[in-house]
Amino acid sequence: MPLQLSLPQQSFLPEEEKLLIERAQKDPRFFAPLYERYHDAIFRYVYRRVDEEEQAYDITSSVFVKALQALHKYEYRGLPFSAWLFRIAKSELYQSFRDQKAQRTVSIDKVVLKQVIEEWTEDYTEQDKARLLVALKELKDQQLQLIEMRFFEKRSFKEIGEICGLSENNAKVKTFRAVLKLKQFFHQKE
Amino acid sequence: MLKIILDRKEPSLEEVRQHQNFDEILAAFTYQQKVNNPWRYWYYPLLPVCLLLLA
CATH class of the missing domain: 1.10.1740.10 (RNA polymerase sigma factor, region 2, helix turn helix motif)
Incomplete structure (x- = not known):
């Protein structure tokens, strides 16, 4: 962790x-x-x-x-x-x-990944995990940032808003939309 | 291309502190200030001129 x-x-x-x-x-x-x-x-x-x-x-x-x-x-x-x-x-x-000095990376704890999947499906399988990882790659960068901060780093909406230059409410709305998009990509891969 | 790393080991607070400290940052900042100072090219040529004027 x-x-x-x-x-x-x-x-x-x-x-x-x-x-x-x-x-x-x-x-x-x-x-x-x-x-x-x-x-x-x-x-x-x-x-x-x-x-x-x-x-x-x-x-x-x-x-x-x-x-x-x-x-x-x-x-x-x-x-x-x-x-x-x-x-x-x-x-x-x-x-x-x-400048291509660094590669955009997302660091995720498996436990957190499992928690996210369990909210969407009844059983957690290795296939679901692979599907979620593919779905993450399809998100736009801003959506990915929001998901990353909210779910993988457990930041509050207030903090997300401060980092991204959004109000707390706007951060909430945008994160909700990003989650919907991620869910959509996730279910498309079924 | 996005890279995803699962269960990545993070360095401890002590490791991070050993690796970086404020003195290094301050030294880098001071150096940058010196390099970015447009007057630095005039310091040395101006010195003999001032001495000549004084003489």
């Missing part, structure tokens, strides 16, 4: 985080507590989407370097700081897919 995909509930208070960001905007050395707080979550987000560990480390490094470079432009607009970092991570990931 994944170690820590979503951020733990215990976090900086918004005011505390705001102060840390302001200090880091003046002097990048003060970014250290923010790095310590979010590095693992960002690394795991990247790691599950690329096929090689070294690439995950490289991309994670560039996420934090880019974050430091853009920190002076960061303004608090009600979204948590983590959402801003995840968006940088997402953009860095897709840049490496475009």
Whole structure:
């Protein structure tokens, strides 16, 4: 099972985080507590989407370097700081897919895969598993991202919305549509 | 082409921390700042000019 995909509930208070960001905007050395707080979550987000560990480390490094470079432009607009970092991570990931430095990968735990299939069919078979894997490959990338975050990484709709730049409700609706599409592809393969 | 990996082993928190730390990130950022600074090409040529002017 994944170690820590979503951020733990215990976090900086918004005011505390705001102060840390302001200090880091003046002097990048003060970014250290923010790095310590979010590095693992960002690394795991990247790691599950690329096929090689070294690439995950490289991309994670560039996420934090880019974050430091853009920190002076960061303004608090009600979204948590983590959402801003995840968006940088997402953009860095897709840049490496475009540059063909990394391969788009989906990491799934078999237990989770089984849970998804059991919701749709009465019995879980190896054939169903293979069908679901094929169906996943037929989804559009945005649909795949939503399914990935909601079901394989167990993120809340709020968090999905923050990462994807959607409202919580919109994230819910879009994920629901993605699930319908996946179900449709899954049953087509019968 | 999408690749799907089942039951992938994830590195532990300690492994990740050993592999990367903030000092490396800060060093990379500082280097980038230096490289991206357009004035860096003027520092050395300007030094003798300033000395000449002072003289």
